[in-house]
Amino acid sequence: xxxxxxxxxxxxxxxxxxxxxxxxxxxxxxxxxxxxxxxxxxxxxxxxxxxxxxxxxxxxxxxxxxxxxxxxxxxxxxxxxxxxxxxxxxxxxxxxxxxxxxxxxxxxxxxxxxxxxxxxxxxxxxxxxxxxxxxxxxxxxxxxxxxxxxxxxxxxxxxxxxxxxxxxxxxxxxxxxxxxxxxxxxxxxxxxxxxxxxxxxxxxxxxxxxxxxxxxxxxxxxxxxxxxxxxxxxxxxxxxxxxxxxxxxxxxxxxxxxxxxxxxxxxxxxxxxxxxxxxxxxxxxxxxxxxxxxxxxxxxxxxxxxxxxxxxxxxxxxxxxxxxxxxxxxxxxxxxxxxxxxxxxxxxxxxxxxxxxxxxxxxxxxxxxxxxxxxxxxxxxxxxxxxxxxxxxxxxxxxxxxxxxxxxxxxxxxxxxxxxxxxxxxxxxxxxxxxxxxxxxxxxxxxxxxxxxxxxxxxxxxxxxxxxxxxxxxxxxxxxxxxxxxxxxxxxxxxxxxxxxxxxxxxxxxxxxxxxxxxxxxxxxxxxxxxxxxxxxxxxxxxxxxxxxxx
Amino acid sequence: xxxxxxxxxxxxxxxxxxxxxxxxxxxxxxxxxxxxxxxxxxxxxxxxxxxxxxxxxxxxxxxxxxxxxxxxxxxxxxxxxxxxxxxxxxxxxxxxxxxxxxxxxxxxxxxxxxxxxxxxxxxxxxxxxxxxxxx
Numbered sequence: 082x083x084x085x086x087x088x089x090x091x092x093x094x095x096x097x098x099x100x101x102x103x104x105x106x107x108x109x110x111x112x113x114x115x116x117x118x119x120x121x122x123x124x125x126x127x128x129x130x131x132x133x134x135x136x137x138x139x140x141x142x143x144x145x146x147x148x149x150x151x152x153x154x155x156x157x158x159x160x161x162x163x164x165x166x167x168x169x170x171x172x173x174x175x176x177x178x179x180x181x182x183x184x185x186x187x188x189x190x191x192x193x194x195x196x197x198x199x200x201x202x203x204x205x206x207x208x209x210x211x212x213x214x215x216x217x218x219x220x221x222x223x224x225x226x227x228x229x230x231x232x233x234x235x236x237x238x239x240x241x242x243x244x245x246x247x248x249x250x251x252x253x254x255x256x257x258x259x260x261x262x263x264x265x266x267x268x269x270x271x272x273x274x275x276x277x278x279x280x281x282x283x284x285x286x287x288x289x290x291x292x293x294x295x296x297x298x299x300x301x302x303x304x305x306x307x308x309x310x311x312x313x314x315x316x317x318x319x320x321x322x323x324x325x326x327x328x329x330x331x332x333x334x335x336x337x338x339x340x341x342x343x344x345x346x347x348x349x350x351x352x353x354x355x356x357x358x359x360x361x362x363x364x365x366x367x368x369x370x371x372x373x374x375x376x377x378x379x380x381x382x383x384x385x386x387x388x389x390x391x392x393x394x395x396x397x398x399x400x401x402x403x404x405x406x407x408x409x410x411x412x413x414x415x416x417x418x419x420x421x422x423x424x425x426x427x428x429x430x431x432x433x434x435x436x437x438x439x440x441x442x443x444x445x446x447x448x449x450x451x452x453x454x455x456x457x458x459x460x461x462x463x464x465x466x467x468x469x470x471x472x473x474x475x476x477x478x479x480x481x482x483x484x485x486x487x488x489x490x491x492x493x494x495x496x497x498x499x500x501x502x503x504x505x506x507x508x509x510x511x512x513x514x515x516x517x518x519x520x521x522x523x524x525x526x527x528x529x530x531x532x533x534x535x536x537x538x539x540x541x542x543x544x545x546x547x548x549x550x551x552x553x554x555x556x557x558x559x560x561x562x563x564x565x566x567x568x569x570x571x572x573x574x575x576x577x578x579x580x581x582x583x584x585x586x587x588x589x590x591x592x593x594x595x596x597x598x599x600x601x602x603x604x605x606x607x608x609x610x611x612x613x614x615x616x617x618x619x620x621x622x623x624x625x626x627x628x629x630x631x632x
Numbered sequence: 633x634x635x636x637x638x639x640x641x642x643x644x645x646x647x648x649x650x651x652x653x654x655x656x657x658x659x660x661x662x663x664x665x666x667x668x669x670x671x672x673x674x675x676x677x678x679x680x681x682x683x684x685x686x687x688x689x690x691x692x693x694x695x696x697x698x699x700x701x702x703x704x705x706x707x708x709x710x711x712x713x714x715x716x717x718x719x720x721x722x723x724x725x726x727x728x729x730x731x732x733x734x735x736x737x738x739x740x741x742x743x744x745x746x747x748x749x750x751x752x753x754x755x756x757x758x759x760x761x762x763x764x765x766x767x
Contacts, residue, residue, distance in 0.1 A: 108643060110686040128689065130713050133645040163721060175721075178644035427719060498709060499717035507708075509719050559707060 082145055082450065083228050083373040085193040092235075093190045096197065100124045101183035108180060121179075123203075124186065125196025129502050132176045135185060136199040141209035141227040141251070142170030142453040146440040149451050151192045153436035159185050164436070166421060166429040168493060168544055169248070170208050170453040171199055175500055197235060202243045204234035204315070208250045210258040211454035214376050215416050215462040217408040220270045221278050223253035225371040226307060229362065233308050240315055244322030245330035247315070248287070255573075260455060262286045262295045262575035263547060265332045266314060271301065279303045284314060284344070285336030288541040292577045293333040296341035298348060304367060306352070308360040313352035317344065377448040377463055379411045385467035398473050400526075401484040406469065409462075417447075417461040417472055418454070418486045424520030428494040428512050429457030438479040446472050455544075456493055456532075458486065483520075489531045489598070490516040493544055497537025497554060498561075504537035506554025506561040507587075511535055514591045519598075528598055531612040534569070547571035549613050550597060551578045552590065563590040567597065567624055568616045579621055582629050593628060600627040633695045633706065635672040636663040637679060638713070639688035647713050648688060650675060656688065660714035665703060669693060 085093070103120045106112040112120075121127075125136040137152070144152075152172060156164050159181045160174040167173055177185060189195055198206050207227040214222040230249055234240065240247070252259040253270040261267025267283035280302040286295030302310050318332045321339075336344050392399050406415040419439060421429050431439070443451045443461055446468045452460035464472055476482035485491050492515060495501065497508030512535050519525050534548025538555070545551035551566035563585050566578030585593045598612075600623055605615045616624070637650040648656040649663035657663070666672035672693055679691035694713075695706035705711040712718060 108686060110684070114642075114683070114689050128640060128645055130709070131645070131647055131716060132640075161721065180643050427721065430721065498712060499719055507712075507718065509717075513719070556708075561708065 082143060083140070083193075083224075083370075089193070090190075093193075093195050093197075096124075096195065097183060097186045097190050100186060104179060104183050119201070121182075122200040123197070124182070125199040126177075126179065126182050127200065127502075129175070129500050130498075131500070133179050133182070134500070135174045135177045135182060135196060136167070137172050137174070137189060137194060137196045138199050138206040139170050139172060139194075139453050140206055140231050141213065141224045142211050142455075143213075143224060144451040144453065145192075146444040146449040146451065148192045148194055149436050149440040149443070151188060151194070153433040153440065155185055155188055156433040156436065163430055163432045165427075165496060166431065166453050166457050166459070168455050168457060168495070168542060169206060170211070170455055171206060172453070173496075175496075198231075201241075202245050202247075203241050204230075204237065204243075204247045204249065207231050207234070208248070208259055208264075208455060210252050210254055211452040211458075211460050212258060212407070212416050212462065213253055213452075214374055215409050215414075216254045216256075216258075217410045218256055219254040219410060220272055221253050222371070222374050222376075223251035223259070223268070223270055224374045225367065226268065226270075226280075226304070227251045228370055228373070229307065229367070230311065233311075233360075240319065243315075243319055244324045245327060247318070247332070249311070257571075257573040257575070258454070260544070260547065260571035260575075262573075263288055263292075263544070263571060264295065265318075266311065267295050268307075273301050277303065280307065282310065282314075284348075285333040285341065286575075287331050287333040288544055288546050289331070290328060290539045290541070291331075291334060291337075292541070292546040293337060294575050294577060295333075296336060296345075298341060298345040305362045305364070306356060307362055309356050309358070310348075310352050312360055313348045313355065316351055317347050376411075377450075379409075379414055379463060379465075382413050382465045382467050385413075385465075385469075388466050388469055391470045397482075397484070398470065401473055401482055402469060404484040404488070405486045406464075409464075411463075413466050415464050415466055415469060417464050417469070419459040419461065419476060419481050420483045420486050420491055421458050421481070422485060422491050422516065423480060423483050424485075424490060425513050425517045427509050428492050431459070435479055435481060438475065439481070442472055442475045446475075456491065458491070485520070485525065487530045487532070488525050489528050489533060490520045490525060491532070492516060493532070493534040493548065495536050495538075495543035497535075497543075501537060501542075503540055504554070505539075505556040506537050506563065508535040508537035508543055508552075508554050511552060511554070511563065511587070511590060515594055518591055518595065527608070528602065529608065529611050531598070531601075532570075533594070544571065545569070546577045547575065548578065549616070550594060552594075555584065557584070561587045563587065563593075565590070565593060565597070565628075567621060568613065570613055574613075581621065582625055596627050597624055600624050633668065634698055634703075635666045635669055635693040636696050636703075637666075637672060637676055637691060638663075638694045638710075639679065639682075639691040642686050642689050649694075650679070656682070660705070661702065663696075663703070665696060665698060 107117045127134045165173045209223045209227045249266045250259040250261045250264040251268045263286040269281040282299040283295035447461035492512040494508045494512040498504040532549045534544045535552040536543035536545040547569040553564045565581045569578030651657035651662045652664045
């Protein structure tokens with residue numbers, strides 16, 4: 082894992098001291114809200130419906146046990162005993178007092194964490210595949226590059242006041258688990274014909290009120306040019322991105338209005354002009370950063386008789402392994418996804434004791450590493466097969482052994498109107514009701530892979546556009562109404578879902594989801610054809626007919 | 633439509649209302665009701681003093697409906713602001729004894745903590761529908 086050096090520590094400590102002074106001046110009346118608001122936002126402090134909310138950066142979703150324990154401590158000491166993991170691999174606390182925020186930032190700084198780049202029109206926390214460094218299908222670990230981008234972009238003076246926020250994701254495997262095509266810049270690590278590793282670059286993806294899929298603007302970018310090319314993209318965007326209308330200010334709108342080819346030519350020209358200036362990455366520097374992410378030395382563990390015996394005798398354990406564990410690049414090890422989606426629970430929420438419990442399991446069985454996925458789950462990336470029974474038992478004790486990863490109850494949901502000042506409808510209660518309708522039944526496994534994403538407003542923090550079933554909560558004549566989209570996907574086959582038709586009331590929406598599911602079960606070729614494949618084969622018509630009749 | 637005045641308290645962000653006694657109160661039912669926007673405007677203007685004094689932020693008018701049973705927020709958003717989230721979030725009460733919490737926080741805790749099952753400290757999901765006027 083990356084560890085702060087002296088520069089990082091000084092930089093973050095100075096930032097905390099600066100914010101403490103700003104909060105003191107605000108509370109004593111020396112600073113008014115108009116001046117203070119952008120300062121608190123630059124430190125991750127939002128004002129939501131009921132209280133302040135502190136969003137803490139978890140760069141590329143990687144946490145140590147030590148850091149997760151500190152988050153648990155913050156939850157207990159400064160909040161209401163829980164936190165919410167977000168679709169940008171961050172964590173949010175929903176109830177901190179403003180006066181406590183500097184102390185919380187000090188707690189974070191002690192474990193190499195902060196809340197910078199979690200708000201404002203800057204380059205936000207860089208995200209990556211949650212299985213990075215462990216995945217069997219990985220070309221190269223994306224985190225060193227995400228870290229290089231983080232170091233370059235943190236408080237970058239030229240990019241601290243962009244037209245709008247700017248999100249970058251890096252994926253290092255053949256499967257896209259980082260949703261790169263719906264980011265402002267998506268970087269896919271690839272190997273070219275010469276065996277060199279570099280990036281395919283996508284630009285102009287994004288969700289929100291204008292969902293657009295990123296355009297490929299470069300097939301292969303050498304690693305050494307990562308920053309020079311990112312700089313060229315950012316510079317063009319900073320100059321040409323619209324500042325007159327915040328709803329048209331993201332780079333996706335610039336790409337859409339100007340055309341990907343025209344923008345590509347501009348970016349390439351800018352890149353060529355400055356390619357060999359100061360931003361070329363020396364191989365030695367890449368190696369220095371990469372060394373922080375060296376995988377743990379995983380010893381061969383030999384046969385695992387307890388594991389085999391447990392599989393033979395415990396169907397629940399077998400289901401957990403089949404659903405929540407995937408192959409590790411080292412034989413004899415697995416990657417365990419801990420679904421923060423207990424049936425009827427709140428997607429992404431974890432209590433302080435759950436965080437402590439998971440931190441302890443990671444310390445004992447996963448070399449002290451935890452990952453946060455954009456699907457709001459946690460991951461133990463390096464678990465020996467022989468240790469899976471113990472991990473499963475530990476998770477069972479925590480109430481977190483739900484075997485539903487990728488299934489219909491593994492729902493992405495934003496906080497919605499229960500917390501968020503921007504929301505127009507509640508999303509968590511809808512997620513809970515869907516979970517209760519389908520969860521813990523053989524039907525859930527029969528349905529197979531099906532991703533439901535729910536947003537409580539058009540800003541789409543719940544990524545509803547790229548859910549196989551997407552649900553968007555709106556306010557209509559004073560009541561909550563929910564639109565449904567079908568066919569979205571955030572993976573390498575990225576697509577934006579299509580609206581089914583008129584929306585549904587809060588009472589109707591779960592039945593509508595069931596209607597869609599039943600329609601799928603009737604029309605699929607067999608159980609090997611998952612929902613998305615079936616939808617792409619047959620299109621919207623049969624689902625529309627089931628939902629609205631032939632009228 | 634009748635109005636009340638709401639804001640968020642600066643120090644902790646909590647929702648507060650101008651009460652019948654003129655002070656800020658966290659209790660929705662204690663809010664002073666103004667017959668309409670014009671009647672509320674002078675009091676709303678006066679809250680600028682409290683903004684300047686660093687007591688509150690974002691003062692604004694909130695629509696309410698008065699009924700025989702009492703006052704209700706006219707919108708779901710304001711009903712949720714008044715009553716809190718409609719969901720049972722996790723762990724509302726401490727589940728460790730304080731001594732253990734201290735040991736954990738000082739790094740002197742046991743390596744493996746005996747944890748309670750989620751069901752032991754969390755009631756099943758209950759989704760409350762706040763009282764609002766939906767038409």
